[in-house]
Amino acid sequence: MNRLKSIILFLLLTSALSGAFAQENTPKPQTSHPADKFSPDNEQMYLSKLPEKTRQALGGIKNFHKDKYYELLHLAYFESLEISELLESGNKELAGMYRRILDLEAISRTAGIRYEYAGSEEKTQIKAELMPVLEELFEIREKARKKEIERLEKELAELKKALKVRRANKTKIVQSRFGELLGENKYLEWE
Numbered sequence: 001m002n003r004l005k006s007i008i009l010f011l012l013l014t015s016a017l018s019g020a021f022a023q024e025n026t027p028k029p030q031t032s033h034p035a036d037k038f039s040p041d042n043e044q045m046y047l048s049k050l051p052e053k054t055r056q057a058l059g060g061i062k063n064f065h066k067d068k069y070y071e072l073l074h075l076a077y078f079e080s081l082e083i084s085e086l087l088e089s090g091n092k093e094l095a096g097m098y099r100r101i102l103d104l105e106a107i108s109r110t111a112g113i114r115y116e117y118a119g120s121e122e123k124t125q126i127k128a129e130l131m132p133v134l135e136e137l138f139e140i141r142e143k144a145r146k147k148e149i150e151r152l153e154k155e156l157a158e159l160k161k162a163l164k165v166r167r168a169n170k171t172k173i174v175q176s177r178f179g180e181l182l183g184e185n186k187y188l189e190w191e
Helices: 002-020 038-046 050-061 065-090 092-117 120-168 170-182
Strands: none
Touching: 002 050, 038 065, 050 065, 065 092, 092 120, 120 170
């Protein structure tokens, strides 16, 4: 039962993680909440948890648009925490993909903000820099989605197998639980 709960929790977590990296529907933090306000202390703490390329990209927009800088910093920080959880769960390949996605997202979003404030000559340069970043971002997102699908298919196969075994052993499982609830199995425990 605990394994099933763990599997369901993991599926929910990966589903939430996939949504966190969605380009079109990235959730915006609520800046009106006092806990979301940045101080120099927590800004440095947030930055220290991010990959170097992400920090560099974010630093490039701090002077242009402070609100966007803090918003992107906030999002990147929480996405990096989710990547850490993937690493802890042993999924290094997928974590590496999401780390690269985080870098490319920061680069592309900051390029969009820089473009807004750039002169016509610099806009041409930003456009030229942005297209290869977006193409790489698309490719790595698709690879990550493919890996997620493969992982979910394995998980589904395991769940189907568990369901089949449990169905075949229904009587034993029900009798065991019956004994647990009525205290009749206290002498049958391992220890």
